[in-house]
Amino acid sequence: MAKKLGFLVNIERCIGCHACEISCKSFYQLEPNMRRRRVQELPEDVVGTPVRAFVSTACNHCDDPACKKACPVGAYTKREDGIVVHNQDLCIGCQMCGKACPYSVPMFNPVKKKMDKCSMCYDRLDVGQLPICVEKCPLEAIQIVDYNEVQPANAVSEIPTFADTSITHPTTHFILHKPGKQSRRF
């Protein structure tokens, strides 16, 4: 059976440090404003008790990628293992994919005049290496999972701030933050 690769993001472990985003940026030598992975702060009452919680997301390598449907020049392909690949050589920079994606993943690079997004480092995966964000997260909070093989018990596909998953069926899953006990003065 073909693989269905997707990210598994452990919000319980994530400390919101942005090392995933910056190591990706460094490895691919991206412009300061280009982000293939982004770390977002969740509402501080997301688990009931007030906490600093973050979620790191990249391309969700959806089962039904809206970017692929929207692209007029066929720059997007979905590999057999589930990775959605954007071919920058074909890209004409029309930004239709960015508008179509419910998660606003593809970003316009104004220097190259082309779109840009996470490739799940497929060229690294193909030679047995992990994607940079997975390999470089100091807390090991990001994994790649073959969701056709494993369904991690406590993983969910929806979190607050994440767009309706019924449109494109993203493969990214999350492990939620477990609220701890708090003894607060305020």
Add this chain to the structure above:
Amino acid sequence: MLTENFSRRTFLKGSASLSALLGLGVATSQAPKGLIPKAQAKSNGKVEQFYNACPRNCYDTCSIVTTVEDGRITFITGNEKNTYTKGRLCVKGNTYPRVVYSPDRIKYPMRQKGRGSGNWERISWDEAYTIIAKKILAIKKEYGSTLPICLNKYSGNFNILNYATEGMLSSIGYTTRAQGTPCDPAGSDAQGFDMGAPYNNDPEQFLDADYIILWGANPAWTSAHSMYFIEQAKERGTKLVVIDPLITQTASKADEYIQVKASTDGALALGMIRYILDHQLYDKNWVSQNSIGFNEFFSYVKKNITVEWAAEKTGVPKPVIERIAREYATAKPANIWIGFGMQRHVNGGAMVRAIDALAAITGNIGKKGGGVNYIGEETWGFNYSTMGFGAPEGSGGEADRYVNMNNFGAQVLDANDPPIKMMWIACRNPMAQDPEPTVVKKAFDQMDLIVTADLYMNKTVEYSDIVLPVTTPFESVGVNVSYWHYWMNVNEQAIKPLYETKSDLEIAMGLSKKLNQLKPGSCTFPVTGDPLDWVEKEMNDDIKALFNVKSWDDLRKNGGTAKANESITVAWKDLKFRTPSGKYEFYSKTAAEYGHHPLPIFTEEYKAPKEYPIRCMSPHWKFGIHSQFQHQDWLMAIQAHPFLEIHPDLAKKKSIRDQDMVKIINETGYMTLPAKITKMVPADTVVMYEGWWKGVNYTENFTVKALQEDMGEHLKGQRGIAFHDNFVNIEKA
């Protein structure tokens, strides 16, 4: 020079007439050499890897692998051979390529015409050395000693070879030194009184802990690699308790978070101790065999401390104190990590002594995975051969003179006989990082010459006469160890130093050469030397044995990183304390000698003045270490401006909404910045993160007074500073 050659050869109108007209001689220019015929052997696409060490003032002090292609750094990441760094860097470390290749780096020695004017002229290294050396010699002649020269250097780069700056100053005679540390002094003294020295367990041992209390520490932001081990331990069932006035990122990950009223942590520890003693949960064998003064301490607690009182004092409910006390006392081993922030109060040292006592009575000291962990220096036994040359013959004065780094401005101004006339600043940004910056500026005003060696323009460079451009870790060699983990990391030179940058060691040799040219014998520092030889000289037999390495070069060839052997990674394993008695001292005569109570008693916190009732804390920020990193573009792209965290209740009272501009003021100063309304801070406290922000004309220190901590003189020479006892008022701007 190609252009020269072809202009002579072809005699075209352009070159000839221009040169004749303007009388241009190429040799007079400061410009680097131009284009030359390409060297035959050049091959493009060469990829190499080097080991580097992050030298910043940070627990994690990472081992780095740097990828260099065609002489250019293309990727910087962690070294997988180091089990603490684990092949991963923190967010700040990931920005290192930008640190090196930032267009903002200082490239050449420059002199400012009119301090603070922004009118800079480029000078050669030789000119810079000459100006500085002549001033040193003139001062020595006028005052009969070099005491009017003051060094202010600290933690911007902890490469062992950077102590060359101290060595260079010692080599010209006796000078004035900014002494002490804004970092850990009260807590270190406290541990010095209790145990003889601060000494922490290997942080990789969080995995061996049954119970962890992070007491005023926020490793999620300040020690991400430690946080990994803590999260691992948590997932294996270790309970994580975080005690902090703020809901930090680390507190957000706790199994239990306890919001203590700031600066009352000592009361909390003593309340726990009372409960533990009352319920016979303490380790009688441990205290009887390994401590002195326990009975006196026990009597003190019985007489003065109750759990009810502690609850009242700290804001932590009595049942919580009791439960945490029981859990901590019965977990084996239980691990406490005391953060530096917790002791940045007027009673910081006393609080650390109380927490130490808690760990001691429960027998958690000397245990793998346990400990009362604060800081350590067991791996720092290098030769410091850059510092050993001594004053030249005929130096006036008898010894160096010290001013407190934590009250630098005022003490420089107070210094007379002789006054301070020249400052050398390296690895520091006092104009941004010191309390009472207006006083620091006054001290600067009094100087004849201010020399600053730095990577970037900052508040201190802005107010200097001469700036010397320094190398990044990737452009020079060195060796680094941590005050927290037990690894030693090699730092290789990965690329050529950009522009005209030099390391502090090269600057020391260059200045010594000039001094000796102008006046033979005026400086004892060597005038030449290969940095590779210098770094090799740091490795003595003890260091080699401790890390099981043959030499620096051997380590460079074999992974670039080595861990100290297990004999030292469990603090106080042999229970031989370095106190006068050799035991853990609940009763410390040394403490009494320094004017403190001999016992770890409760000490009152600093009380807010009526006009300024709101505490303003300035803890460390996740995208910076003091004034470093935050200004890098990749981090600016995430957060570009400082902000003030305010609890919704306080904000409501002051009619402040999210993103409103807020004026924060006290008798020391004021500033205006945007509000972030959040429940992460208590309603009696606001938080402004520490650091230097590019394009921002104020720092959190604008309202910070040079208020002393209670301890520091014993081990650090000077008391620290109570950064978190900063009281202000706020209003909507």
Add this chain to the structure above:
Amino acid sequence: MTKLTVIHMDQGDRLLLYQLFWHYYRGDLMKLTTIDWANLAELLRTMTVLCESEFGNQAITKFDEVSEETLESFVFDYNRLFVGPNRLHASPYESTYSNFEGTIMQQETIKVRNFYHYEGLQVADEGQYPDDHIQYELEFICYLLNQNEKGPDLKLFLENHFFKWVDKHCERIEEHSQNQLTLAFAYLLKEFLQLEKIIIEGGEPNVN
């Protein structure tokens, strides 16, 4: 910018101007006197096409009218724009203009280096000074311009590198200059670039 119908600059004039900028960016012109600047103005006036252009003319006038005050602050302004120690207001490195935050030693720098290598040249202190500093690019252009057979290479270098960023560089100088001389050089360079584009590309100049 003035619309020019007749474009004529001979090889000698072009070389002179490139050399002038080369000297300027090497820092060779920091100590000239008002008389030197007036002499330079006179020399530049012999180039009709420059005099007749709006910014060329303004630049020459500024050289002619250099005051002692201007000379005094020249070096400070020059350093503020191109040298440091503060953040550079008009970075002299090509790669600065091909990425938003102006980082140096980027892929663009290596492309410039490779061009030098292709012509059998290299920066003397390669790796220490970024190859795409305007001073090296100007020296390289002079080298190519001086050899007739290198015409195609020169065109390629100008189009792929020099022309791509120097306009923006001039804009930043104009925006931040606080001195008549640094401003004059920005005007002169801007105008000269237009003329060069016409010569190299054979097209019409931009009309602003």
